[in-house]
Each structure stands twice: as structure tokens, then as C-alpha cells.
Amino acid sequence: LEPSIRTWFNTVEGGWSPPARAVTRSWLRDSLRARALTRDLKWGVPVPVPGYTNKVFYVWFDAPIGYLSITQCFTQNYEKWWKKDKDYDVKLYQFMAKDNVPFHGIMFPATIIGVNEGLTLVDHIFATEYLNYEEGKFSKSRGVGVFGTDAQETGIPADVWRFYLASIRPETSDSSFSWTELGTRNNSELLNNLGNFCHRSLSFCASTFKGVVPDMTLTDADYELIALVNREIAAYVSTIERGRLREGLRHVLSVSRLGNQHMQAAQPWVLLKGSDDDKVKGATAIALCCQLVALLCTLLAPYVPATCRRLREQLNIHEEALRINPQKPSLVRYLPAGHTIGKPEPLFAKLEPELIDKLRAKYAGSQSDRAKQNGEVAQTAAELEAAIAAQGEKVRKLKSSTTDKSIWQPEVDKLLALKKQLSSLPAQQPAVNNKASSDSVADLEKAVAEQGDKVRKLKSTTKDKVVWQPEVDKLLSLKKQLTEAQTKQKSSAANVASSGSSAADLEKAIAEQGDKVRKLKASTKDKTIWQPEVNTLLDLKKQLAALQVNNK
Known part of the structure; x- marks a missing residue:
């Protein structure tokens, strides 16, 4: 199939972004390699071939076929759209992020060429670069940015969002969302x-002519304006056909700008108070501006549909009447x-600066950051560790079942996001910290032993340092507290000895300390736990020896 794909691509790439x-x-820089069309997964469309029914189709082999089937659901004449027909000139346009281009520019065309049923191949693929968020990147997994439900909650009309996102569409290079x-x-x-021109034009018509559009007697200045407008319309059609939606919007705004300039230059509110000739010129200016409002309603329909519906009501005109001839725009x-x-x-x-500042602050940082600011309870370290373990297992299973990165990479991204969330949690001190002064050495030794066991279990289940390092930190903190407590105990024992302890007292203390050491060594091989107790025992024996020498 590779020679056919290359030949086809060379004929259509001029219409692609x-x-x-x-x-x-x-x-296509190197030779194309074979790709597996099936996956060993439980979910998906089963392969209807004997011996392969336990497998499913790879999603990007299966999904584009849905473009045909969804058309069939819409009309019984779907083949007129998907197969060459002398009565219809169908052009297939596809819009996507550049990540999905290989599936639509190589794989699906290869499928269509391979079945050889005369199905329509894509004529235009308009892929975009990346849209960033303020000073960083959008991240769905970490909740960085503003998304559909967020946009809805802001109260800003959908058409404003549509207009702004179209105006910054990353058609040739990355762009950035900015509040x-x-x-x-x-x-x-x-x-x-735009809004000012439309409202002024229709308001003049309503107040001066009782809403009735006057006749026009065009002057050279009017024809000059029409010529400039026609140039923008032609450019608009050309850019839209080439998928340049951002540039097309710029031409729409240019028409509005020309209309505003014409109204300011003509000053119909002055002309309508002058001579009969002036009144004709004033009426023509208002009528021409109303025509431009209707034109703007036509050009803006793909960008701000709800606003255009309202504008059509104000114009009192049906949607079918607002058309542009692409052959003669x-x-x-x-x-x-x-x-x-x-x-x-x-x-x-108007969007007030105070609202914009409030929204920028509200959607700053990640979801976890915003939860902290709003006083919400974020996930605990234990909950995140459990989520990481489960997600890690999911990733391992996916990687063992397929080498296709496009399948398991999204799950890897989720795993990395969870790990980052865990590492970003504030370091938590163990509960014993709050009552370290009243804890006995025995309590701390028990806590150290339990925490050490927890660390060993975590290290045996995963090599991921992000998972077990917080528990190691807790263990080190407990050991530090234990050392401090043991030092205090040793100092106390020394004070007892220096205050005139008898040999019998020291022998009793040595017996108790020796028993303690034996129990610790039996419970753990961790020298850092029992060595301080051994040192205390040796020190007690040294004091006893010195006392016995003095008594001689």
C-alpha cells in the first residue's frame, strides 16, 4: 500500500495545514512499517474472524470507520457522500490536533485504498499546534487550565469563548490562553x-426610519467602501476554505471596522438634519450600514452562532437569506x-477587570493547589499511594499486552501525575512528634519497628522511590526522636550513678538493660535501633567496674 499512499499524499498535501x-x-521519510490491527484487551470491537475472536480491533483502526457509519445513521443516501457521484462534488475536511494526524493521514487512507471500493479519501486535514495556558501548559490530568465545565461556571457566554479561542487558534505555531x-x-x-457597529446601525434605522430600511443612492465613497468590503469577503472565503479560521475571523473584524469608519466619516446624524441631498446621503449611509450588519451576521455564523441567531431576530431575516456565493464572494x-x-x-x-482578575486567581495552579486554597481536603498520602499502586499495576498490564505507545502512554501520564501529586504533599511528621516529650523509649522503639516493617514491605512491592521515600523520611524522623530519648535516658542513668548509686543498684540496672538489649536484637536486625541500648549497657558496666575499684 505504501506506493499508493505516497502518490495520493503528493496530490492532496497542498490542501493540508x-x-x-x-x-x-x-x-513517510522512511519506509512504512507494518502495524498490528488487533489488541489483547477485554474492551473493544471483537475481531469477527475464527481463531481471533478473543482479540479486539485497535481503536484507531476501528474509530475512523465510524465516520462512514455515522453518516449512514444520518441518511440512507450516505454512499453519495462517501463514494464518487456525478451529481455531487464532495470534499472531505477533517480537523484535529496534530497528535491524531498519523491515523487520518496514513492509517485510515491506507484502509480505504486497501478495500478498493471507491470510497472518498480526505481532501483537507487541518491540524493545530498546542494551546498553552497563561505561563505554562494545559494539563487535564493535573487540572491545570480552564476546561469546558469551568468555562460554563464562569458565566461568560459560550460565544465569547468561541470567539476568543478561534482568535488564538494555534494554526501555525503554539499559542497561549490568557485571561x-x-x-x-x-x-x-x-x-x-463589532457590537457597537451593529447596535448603532440598527438603532439609527429604528429611531430615524421607524425600523424601515431606506432606499440607497450610492456615491463614489459608498462604492469605494463596497470594494474594500468585497476584498475582505473574498479573503474570508479563501482563508476559510484553507482551514485558516483564525485568519478568517480577522477579515470579519475588518468588515466591522470599515463599517464603523464609514459611519464616523458620513455622520448620518448630521446629514439627516441638512438639505434634501444631505438627507438622501444620510439615509444611504444608514441603509448601507444595515446591509453590512446583515453581512457580518452571515460571516460570523460559524464563530458565534447564538449571537447570530439574536442578530437575525433584530434584522428580522431568515437564516436561508444570509448566504455568500463562494464562486463570486x-x-x-x-x-x-x-x-x-x-x-x-x-x-x-463588558467583562470587568475585577471579574477577570478573580477568574485568573480562581483557575491558577493545579486542582490540588486550588483545593488547598479553598480549604478543601486533598487526598492523603495513603490514598495517593494506593492510587499509585493500582495505576502502576494497570500500566504494567497494558505494557505487557501491547507495544503501542498511544494506548498506554495516557495511563503512564496519569501515573506520573499521581506521583507528582504525592511528592508535592507537605512533609508529614509522624504522630509521635506531637507528644515526643512524654513518649517512653519503649514506645518509640515500637514505632520505629512498625515503620521499618512498613518501609520494607513498600520497597518489596515497588522500585519507585516516590512511593516509599515519604515513609523512609518518617522512619528517619522516628529514629532521630528515639536517639534523643535514649540520650536523655542515658544522662538520667549517669546522674543516678554520680549521685551515689550502690553496686547493687547498678547491677540491677545492668540486668534490666541487658534484658532489653536481648529483646531488641531478637526483634530486629537493624543495628541503628539496638546499638544505642548496647552503648547504654556498656556505660553502666563501666560505672559498676569503676565503683568496685573505688570500694577496694
Whole structure:
């Protein structure tokens, strides 16, 4: 299939975005290698071949076939879309992140070429680069950024989100989401430029002509404006056909900007108070601006559909009447003279700086960071350790069942995120810290033994230092407390000896300390635990020997 794929790609790559071309070319730089189409998993579409029914199809072999089946669910004439038909000129456009280009630029086309049933191959793949968040990267696993439900909770209209994200779409290089820029673009481009022009134009028509669109007597200045607008429309159609949605939006705003400039230059509110000729010019200016509002409603429909529905109601016009001829893109008279518009209303609202600052602070950092700031209870170390162990087991099983990185990498990312979350937890001191002064040496020795056992078990189950290191730290802290307690005990014993202890007292203390040492050595091989007690025993024996010499 490789020669056919290369030939086909050479004929269509001109209609692909730069990221899509770059990714596909990197795959074709060397000879293509065979890829497994099945997986040994419990979930998925079973392979309907005897001897292979215990396997399932690889998801990226199976999923693109759904493009055909979903069309069949929509219409019985689905083959007119997916097979060449003399009555229909179908072009297939696909939009995606660049990570998915290999499946749509190599694998699925290979499938279509291989079955040889004349199915439609993709004409245009528009892949994007990465969208970053403020000064860092979006991360779904760590909750860094603002996502669908978050956007909904902000109360900012969906069309504002759609407009802003389209205006920063990473079509040729990485771009970055910024709360400040979101507020600025809403207030300057949507509110002051686009919304202001539409509302002023329709309001003049409503207040001056009772909502009836006046006739136009065009002047050279008007024809000049129309020529400039037509240039923007042609550029808009060209960029949209090439998948440049961000650039297409720029041409829409240029039309609005031209309309604002024309209204300011014509000053219809002044002309309508002048001579009869002036009144005709004023009426023409308002009518032409209303035509531009209808044009803007047409151009903006893919970007801000809800706003365009409201604007169509204000224009009192059906959606079918607002069309652009792609073969001859130009301004047409959408609103005939005598057409009655609806009630003009503002389309957008200002986003106050205080709201933007509040949202930026609310969605700063990761979800765990925000939980801490909001006083929420984050996962404990024990809960995270359990989650890491379970996720680690899941990753090991996936890696043992397939070498396909695209399957297990998302699970690896989750595992790394959990480990990072665990390592970011504040160092927790063991509970005995809070009452170290009242704990006996025996209590601390017991705690050290139990913690040491816990560490040994963790180390035997995983080599991942991130999992067991926090427990090691607790163990070292307990040992430090034990050493301090033993030092105090030793000092106390020395004080007893120096205050005139009898040989009998020392012999009793030595017997008790010797018994203690024997029990410790029997319970653990960890020298750091019992060596201090051995030192205490030796010191007691030394005191007894010195006392016996003096008594002679």
C-alpha cells in the first residue's frame, strides 16, 4: 500500500495545514512499517474472524470507520457522500490536533485504498499546534487550565469563548490562553468594534426610519467602501476554505471596522438634519450600514452562532437569506428597501477587570493547589499511594499486552501525575512528634519497628522511590526522636550513678538493660535501633567496674 499512499499524499498535501503536512512527511521519510490491527484487551470491537475472536480491533483502526457509519445513521443516501457521484462534488475536511494526524493521514487512507471500493479519501486535514495556558501548559490530568465545565461556571457566554479561542487558534505555531487577553478582546473587538457597529446601525434605522430600511443612492465613497468590503469577503472565503479560521475571523473584524469608519466619516446624524441631498446621503449611509450588519451576521455564523441567531431576530431575516456565493464572494443586498427590522439590542457585555482578575486567581495552579486554597481536603498520602499502586499495576498490564505507545502512554501520564501529586504533599511528621516529650523509649522503639516493617514491605512491592521515600523520611524522623530519648535516658542513668548509686543498684540496672538489649536484637536486625541500648549497657558496666575499684 505504501506506493499508493505516497502518490495520493503528493496530490492532496497542498490542501493540508502545515502541522498536518509536517507530521505525515515525517512518517513517510522512511519506509512504512507494518502495524498490528488487533489488541489483547477485554474492551473493544471483537475481531469477527475464527481463531481471533478473543482479540479486539485497535481503536484507531476501528474509530475512523465510524465516520462512514455515522453518516449512514444520518441518511440512507450516505454512499453519495462517501463514494464518487456525478451529481455531487464532495470534499472531505477533517480537523484535529496534530497528535491524531498519523491515523487520518496514513492509517485510515491506507484502509480505504486497501478495500478498493471507491470510497472518498480526505481532501483537507487541518491540524493545530498546542494551546498553552497563561505561563505554562494545559494539563487535564493535573487540572491545570480552564476546561469546558469551568468555562460554563464562569458565566461568560459560550460565544465569547468561541470567539476568543478561534482568535488564538494555534494554526501555525503554539499559542497561549490568557485571561487578560480574553477580557481585552471581548471589550475591544466584540463590544466596542463589532457590537457597537451593529447596535448603532440598527438603532439609527429604528429611531430615524421607524425600523424601515431606506432606499440607497450610492456615491463614489459608498462604492469605494463596497470594494474594500468585497476584498475582505473574498479573503474570508479563501482563508476559510484553507482551514485558516483564525485568519478568517480577522477579515470579519475588518468588515466591522470599515463599517464603523464609514459611519464616523458620513455622520448620518448630521446629514439627516441638512438639505434634501444631505438627507438622501444620510439615509444611504444608514441603509448601507444595515446591509453590512446583515453581512457580518452571515460571516460570523460559524464563530458565534447564538449571537447570530439574536442578530437575525433584530434584522428580522431568515437564516436561508444570509448566504455568500463562494464562486463570486461579494456584498449583496440582503435587506431590500422597505424591509422592517426588529428591535435592536446590545449583543455583548463588558467583562470587568475585577471579574477577570478573580477568574485568573480562581483557575491558577493545579486542582490540588486550588483545593488547598479553598480549604478543601486533598487526598492523603495513603490514598495517593494506593492510587499509585493500582495505576502502576494497570500500566504494567497494558505494557505487557501491547507495544503501542498511544494506548498506554495516557495511563503512564496519569501515573506520573499521581506521583507528582504525592511528592508535592507537605512533609508529614509522624504522630509521635506531637507528644515526643512524654513518649517512653519503649514506645518509640515500637514505632520505629512498625515503620521499618512498613518501609520494607513498600520497597518489596515497588522500585519507585516516590512511593516509599515519604515513609523512609518518617522512619528517619522516628529514629532521630528515639536517639534523643535514649540520650536523655542515658544522662538520667549517669546522674543516678554520680549521685551515689550502690553496686547493687547498678547491677540491677545492668540486668534490666541487658534484658532489653536481648529483646531488641531478637526483634530486629537493624543495628541503628539496638546499638544505642548496647552503648547504654556498656556505660553502666563501666560505672559498676569503676565503683568496685573505688570500694577496694
